[in-house]
Amino acid sequence: MDPRQLPIGIFDSGVGGLTVLRALRAALPGEDFLYLGDTARVPYGTRSPETVRRYASQAAGLLLARGIKALVVACNTASAAALDTLREAHPDVPVEGVIEPGARAAVAASRKARVAVLATEGTVAGGAYPRAIRALDTEIEVEQRACAMLVALAEEGWTDGPVVEETLRRYFHGLFPGPDVLLLGCTHFPVLAAAIRAVAPEDVALVDSAATTAAAVRDDLAARGLLRDGGAGRVHFLVTDNPARFERTATIFLGENPAHGEIELVDIQAAR
Amino acid sequence: MDPRQLPIGIFDSGVGGLTVLRALRAALPGEDFLYLGDTARVPYGTRSPETVRRYASQAAGLLLARGIKALVVACNTASAAALDTLREAHPDVPVEGVIEPGARAAVAASRKARVAVLATEGTVAGGAYPRAIRALDTEIEVEQRACAMLVALAEEGWTDGPVVEETLRRYFHGLFPGPDVLLLGCTHFPVLAAAIRAVAPEDVALVDSAATTAAAVRDDLAARGLLRDGGAGRVHFLVTDNPARFERTATIFLGENPAHGEIELVDIQAAR
Numbered sequence: 414m415d416p417r418q419l420p421i422g423i424f425d426s427g428v429g430g431l432t433v434l435r436a437l438r439a440a441l442p443g444e445d446f447l448y449l450g451d452t453a454r455v456p457y458g459t460r461s462p463e464t465v466r467r468y469a470s471q472a473a474g475l476l477l478a479r480g481i482k483a484l485v486v487a488c489n490t491a492s493a494a495a496l497d498t499l500r501e502a503h504p505d506v507p508v509e510g511v512i513e514p515g516a517r518a519a520v521a522a523s524r525k526a527r528v529a530v531l532a533t534e535g536t537v538a539g540g541a542y543p544r545a546i547r548a549l550d551t552e553i554e555v556e557q558r559a560c561a562m563l564v565a566l567a568e569e570g571w572t573d574g575p576v577v578e579e580t581l582r583r584y585f586h587g588l589f590p591g592p593d594v595l596l597l598g599c600t601h602f603p604v605l606a607a608a609i610r611a612v613a614p615e616d617v618a619l620v621d622s623a624a625t626t627a628a629a630v631r632d633d634l635a636a637r638g639l640l641r642d643g644g645a646g647r648v649h650f651l652v653t654d655n656p657a658r659f660e661r662t663a664t665i666f667l668g669e670n671p672a673h674g675e676i677e678l679v680d681i682q683a684a685r
Numbered sequence: 686m687d688p689r690q691l692p693i694g695i696f697d698s699g700v701g702g703l704t705v706l707r708a709l710r711a712a713l714p715g716e717d718f719l720y721l722g723d724t725a726r727v728p729y730g731t732r733s734p735e736t737v738r739r740y741a742s743q744a745a746g747l748l749l750a751r752g753i754k755a756l757v758v759a760c761n762t763a764s765a766a767a768l769d770t771l772r773e774a775h776p777d778v779p780v781e782g783v784i785e786p787g788a789r790a791a792v793a794a795s796r797k798a799r800v801a802v803l804a805t806e807g808t809v810a811g812g813a814y815p816r817a818i819r820a821l822d823t824e825i826e827v828e829q830r831a832c833a834m835l836v837a838l839a840e841e842g843w844t845d846g847p848v849v850e851e852t853l854r855r856y857f858h859g860l861f862p863g864p865d866v867l868l869l870g871c872t873h874f875p876v877l878a879a880a881i882r883a884v885a886p887e888d889v890a891l892v893d894s895a896a897t898t899a900a901a902v903r904d905d906l907a908a909r910g911l912l913r914d915g916g917a918g919r920v921h922f923l924v925t926d927n928p929a930r931f932e933r934t935a936t937i938f939l940g941e942n943p944a945h946g947e948i949e950l951v952d953i954q955a956a957r
Binding site: 452453454455459460461464534561562564565566568569571574575576579580583654655658682 | 726727732833836838840
């Protein structure tokens with residue numbers, strides 16, 4: 414088979430990666446996508462790095478066995494813990510994560526060289542964002558906040574109102590003034606962008622990884638001659654548990670309803 | 686070995702079951718406990734019933750292989766989905782869940798025959814509490830609310846303040862007046878009892894499963910001649926991921942710090 418005709422594989426612990434899928438579809442409207450949400454084991458953000466690496470390896474193996482031309486790790490926790498492992502294990506496949514593109518977007522947006530990162534406990538503890546940002550600019554100061562409640566709010570669909578506002582005020586306590594960029598370091602957080610915008614100081618820029626990740630994937634595929642010409646791309650969804658719940662919550666993150674017949678339940682442990 | 690000397694096995698998806706362990710230790714101070722938190726796969730509340738049954742069977746198998754004289758399923762989601770399966774699979778072992786004891790506590794507390802149940806999405810969808818309550822009293826009306834955010838709040842340790850109050854107000858919308866009993870149908874929720882008490886109407890009684898479950902286990906062991914005499918009981922903890930995080934969050938639920946050396950990391954998938 415012509416490798417250009419293969420879909421782009423993308424995985425996340427659940428629905429959060431759909432914000433990245435949305436940006437990928439906008440940047441690459443002619444491509445097919447195979448999206449895997451590991452809903453049997455979501456969330457990754459509170460797991461140990463070893464466990465996240467094992468889960469990510471299983472997810473990558475499942476997608477590669479189906480046939481994909483590139484792999485996007487659309488989960489900050491998995492990108493931080495497992496990207497190097499996945500690239501070593503699959504040297505022939507372009508593998509893109511969301512950490513480095515997010516770091517680039519933050520560095521480009523900051524005039525004061527002070528960036529605040531909101532992420533999960535696992536991403537914060539691993540320190541991947543401070544490392545990636547300082548690799549681009551050693552002068553930049555980075556502060557982090559672990560914001561587990563924001564994942565729960567996004568999944569519950571509570572994207573505005575007093576609960577999300579009070580939650581943000583609590584996480585922002587003592588953070589401002591200082592940073593002029595707020596990097597949303599978890600793929601769940603873009604659905605809360607309007608509330609974050611309303612609570613954060615006006616002069617603070619909000620950035621996330623979705624658009625820069627999509628651009629990096631597009632450039633990589635173009636450089637390898639793997640872009641597909643024309644046509645309207647399609648998406649097929651794989652989940653490891655509870656397709657009905659995925660369908661219900663996916664709309665919040667994808668901005669559209671996933672086609673009912675396109676959500677397939679798979680056994681990720683058998684796939685190993 | 687004298688079976689009376691064996692520990693009581695207790696499992697939960699994570700830290701929530703520690704509220705039940707706390708009640709068990711108070712009711713049975715001379716007993717040893719072996720507590721398993723399946724922290725690699727927490728939470729169970731949003732998983733499908735089939736997945737919860739598989740996880741619960743693995744947890745039970747792991748505890749039974751270590752040697753226990755009784756098994757307590759200290760998780761509402763697992764009790765609702767897997768109790769019958771576990772009892773059939775292990776007919777020689779007393780197996781107690783938290784649903785039926787919780788239902789009994791609610792029925793005993795209600796004068797108006799109207800009970801409200803707060804639980805996870807999985808427990809609510811399965812309808813185990815309405816069934817268990819109506820099995821005790823066919824006249825009782827039961828309303829349920831799926832409260833995923835309360836699990837996240839409890840795990841984050843946000844047990845008071847504006848976020849938890851606004852969250853409760855949102856979940857309680859349209860619930861009162863009516864029920865005179867509020868059943869906390871998730872083992873995470875007792876740590877939020879003070880906030881729930883403050884937001885719920887004054888004449889509504891709060892009940893949970895912990896004390897009645899502990900009493901049921903004590904009575905069952907006594908009837909089988911399996912109670913241990915005297916001595917101070919000990920607890921050994923098993924977790925399937927991230928012992929450091931378990932130690933940190935456990936204090937909220939247990940009311941005391943688990944002994945550092947007593948938290949053991951186990952591989953539940955290898956145990957199958």
